[in-house]
Amino acid sequence: MPAGELVRIRCSRGSSIPTVAAHAEQLAACFGTREVRVHRDPEHAAWGTALLVRRDPLDGVTADGPWADATCPLSLWDAFPVGVDELGGTVTVSLPERNLLLGGEPGAGKSAAMSLVLATAAMDPTVKLWLLDGKLVELAAWQPCAERLAGPNLDDAIALLQAVRDEMERRYRELLATGVRKITRDAGLPLHAIACDELAFYLTAEDRKQRTRFAELLRDLVARGRAAGVIVIAATQKPAADVVPSALRDLFGFRLALRCTTPQASDTILGQGWASLGHTAATIAPTQRGIGLLLAEDGVPVRLRCFYLDDQAIDQLARRALLIRMDAALDAETPS
Ligand SMILES: Nc1ncnc2c1ncn2[C@@H]1O[C@H](COP(=O)(O)OP(=O)(O)OP(=O)(O)O)[C@@H](O)[C@H]1O
Ligand SMILES: [Mg+2]
Incomplete structure (x- = not known):
């Protein structure tokens, strides 16, 4: 029907x-x-x-996705599936040279959507994964695959961002030396993925010096990281300007607005004006977890139901990802 x-x-x-x-x-x-x-x-x-x-086309859509069977190494250079649109098509996202901002009210499905990105990044043994987790428990499953995880501690979070920034600077020097403008898949250099859940926790910390330092480092990585292969994925309940500086927010090429309470809140994620053009996450019902609007640079928001990985599926994928990474490390050590 x-x-x-x-x-x-x-x-x-x-x-x-x-x-x-x-x-x-x-x-x-x-x-x-x-x-x-x-x-x-x-x-x-x-x-x-x-x-x-007349009825929500996304109701009853299965949200399992292709993840359960993912065994082989994946590549974060490839577009990967994140959900199903209203016509039943698979929505994909390609992250190199892009960053992704996820927003929406508590329980809307931000962390769940972030695990789709993390699953792909973790299953690509070449990707260096950096985790910032304001809740500590949300990203814990991926820690064995990560370079580093910072919990709800500003000093740790700043040190982590500083380490990625040093890496980015080193890479730009390498690019300069080789006369190349940006890294490509063929260059053989790893992508760096920084996943930050509960971004607002870090940006609203009590100590003004610390939160300013954190915001500056993150903004720098989002602004200059593209060509160096640094990808930032950040989730927050409130991306309004008093929490996430617009100088940072506006740099995200991909935006995923999950359920919001008001059209204004939806616009703070997608960008000014989309609600008045009929694209608002405020019409998503509180029970419709994982349904949202995905906006890619220069595009029009696409309404989708995100695929969903429950805790068990995440544990299995994280274990598989670790094995893939161990195999890749052994291969790299073994002389051919
Ligand atoms: N795509 C989805 N399909 C089905 N259920 C989902 C989906 N995404 C999330 N859920 C359900 O919604 C719950 C809350 O999701 P999640 O923890 O990702 O929300 P959140 O936006 O990160 O919330 P918070 O702001 O409190 O961290 C999940 O535990 C799951 O039960
Ligand atoms: Mg969450």
């Missing part, structure tokens, strides 16, 4: 698509639908579409 109908709309003189979008609730009540989603035509201000949603 189709989930709804798509209607092309043209607004009359004096009106605009955002005005129609602002009345989406009234329209939904009038049509007797679950929701009405109004999107503006990017090429023409007078035209747009209204999606009359």
Whole structure:
């Protein structure tokens, strides 16, 4: 059964698509639908579409994903699957030269979505994994595969970021010496993935000096890390400017907005203005964990249900990842 109908709309003189979008609730009540989603035509201000949603197309979609069978080494250079869109297609993300910001209210599914990235990164034995975990327990499963894990301690977190920054500086010197502008898959240099869960914990620490230092280091890694193969994945409940400086937030190429309480909160993750164009994570129900909007640079937000790995699946994958890494280390030591 189709989930709804798509209607092309043209607004009359004096009106605009955002005005129609602002009345989406009234329209939904009038049509007797679950929701009405109004999107503006990017090429023409007078035209747009209204999606009359009768049932959520993502309800009942299986969220298992291809992870359970992943045994072989993966590569973080490749696009990897993160979920299913409303048409049943697999949504993928390619992280080299990108960074990913995940936001949403407590329990929306940020840490769960982050484990999809971590599973891919851990199963790529060439990736150097750095973990920052404001809760200490969320990322613990991946610690054996990581270079270092910093828990809820600002000194440890700053030391970790400093270590990656030293690595980045070293790499830029290498690139300069070889006359190359950025690292590529063929260069044989490892990608560095920094996963930071509960970013707000570090950015709102009591000691102003420490939190400023942390923010500066992270901003530098997000801003300059791209060409050096440094990828930052950060999750936070509140990415508003009073918590995450906009100079940092705006640098993330990929944004995943899981359920938010208000359209404004959704906009702080996706970027200003998307809610008024009909793309808001505030319409996601509290029970719809793992459903969100994914925005890639220069794109339009895509509504998806993220794949889900439960604790048992994460433990299994982390164990497999460790074996893959041990094998790769042995191979590297064995003379051919
Ligand atoms: N894609 C998903 N499919 C099904 N259930 C999910 C999905 N993502 C999350 N959940 C459920 O939601 C719960 C909360 O998810 P998660 O811990 O990732 O939220 P969070 O956004 O990180 O919350 P917090 O801000 O409190 O850390 C999970 O324990 C799981 O039961
Ligand atoms: Mg979490």
